[in-house]
Amino acid sequence: MSELDIQRDQRLAKIDSLREKGINPYPNDFRPSIGIPEVLDRYKDFADEKGSSERLSVAGRLVAKRGHGKTCFAHLLGDGARLQIYSSRDRLGDEEYALFNGLDIGDIIGVEGPIFRTRTGELTIMVERFFLLAKSLRPLPEKWHGLKDIETRYRQRYLDLFTNPESRQVFLLRSRIIKQIREFFNLMGFIEVETPMMQAIPGGAAARPFKTYHNALDQEFYLRIAPELYLKRLIVGGLDRVYELNRNFRNEGLSVDHNPEFTMLEFYMAYADYKELMRLTERLFCELAEKIKGVFTWEYQGNRIDFTPPWKCLTIHQAILENSGVKEKDLDDMDMLRKRLSEEGVPLTGKEGHGKLLLKIFESLIEPKLIQPTFIIDFPKEVSPLARSKDTQPDIVERFELYVAGKEIANAFSELNDPVDQRKRFIEQVEDSEEMEGVVKRVDEDYIQALEYGLPPTAGEGIGIDRLVMIFADCPSIREVILFPQLREISNP
């Protein structure tokens, strides 16, 4: 019998013995009068060693216990804060005090009593009554080192959350960021919408989708890779400012920057163009920085990132010339670009057009070097099938991507609203695209039809929320900002 089984059996035996005494080990009739962080705040200047006149009732997880014979100190963890409690045989009497000593670290309990400050200065509740609220059967991770094993932290996130305060902080930060983003867009008159996660034609991006099946409809669906085409249908429908903050699914490799399901903010604004979205994006990030961090600049993984506007803005050509050693005359020379890419070890199919080659050069040579917030503009039309062309340069589109810390954080453009042009580009896309395993490539005629009714001139943007949170929380991996990152299922042979 393993150590774990022994401890579980001991605690199961305790449950039996409690039940014999008529004590329910899992009651739900205790109501705390105050949360633990509030106790610490309200009584932070309280200095009485004798105790308060008012009695508090608080609840939390027992995380430390120090018995001294006829007295016992312990700590309760609630809402991420720790509060000391003190029980003594004098106060509780023999029977109750024995029950208190029978509590295990990990148990959820409620206590009632006055508050006082110990000789060593710690705010403490004098336990007059206590209640077991949920018996814990398993030993907790080590009290000093916490839970270190990365795999266990992801698989049993609940343990990570209550043992490692830094981890808890990351997810509180994530929640505040998302709340602030919603507030930002709500105040600007955007409405939040929800569009299908299950799509017959996965559009709005070029990624491999997950496939699923609906029994009653007898039809295959794809989990969405982007909400884009549905959101623009809503703009056609007269919802002039919409945003959706929700999950996308892409059936691709996993990495520190990629999780198969990830959270994306997409928003669309009628009667605006990509230049306006650049200004809006700066404002959004500055507001987030100010409200969440209180500063515009902080360290991310050893690099100081400065969000003070205006941010750097480079055309994709400028970025390549500035950072790669590629000569200006070579930018239009497809053979030279190919040569350089093979030198970099980038695999090519041979079918890439000029725009695709440029983009690959940019992604392999430039992207990792863009540490400070940088807008990249003037993307080739060839790699932007949903973006509006520039009136002056039809091969270039009105589009920007935002890079921070070498990561793509946002992608935006003035939307293509010419249905004839859009159909042409969809057809080219279908013809040119490599056959992806199990994915039926076809033109989204329903979307074209919507465009034919008239899409107002519109600008739209997608922001990767997980990556944004990584930068705000200084996390090296996307798994640190996703509560339950995708891991392989443990197989039991």
Added chain:
RNA sequence: GGGCCGUUAGCUCAAUGGUAGAGCAAGUGACUCUUAAUCACUAGGUUGUAGGUUCGAGUCCUACACGGCUCACCA
């Protein structure tokens, strides 16, 4: 999918190819202001799995599983 690294008690970690160990957690006892409480004693292991080499394997070799990093894939 490739390469490198890792996997030892519930947790955090040790252990030249030679008897698997510590701290925390657990159990028993002592202790009425402790706080990584202290002190004494006790129990807890198929060293990720399966093979192999060896007189002898946690340690060396092979395969597999899971994870981390990285490369590839990736609008």
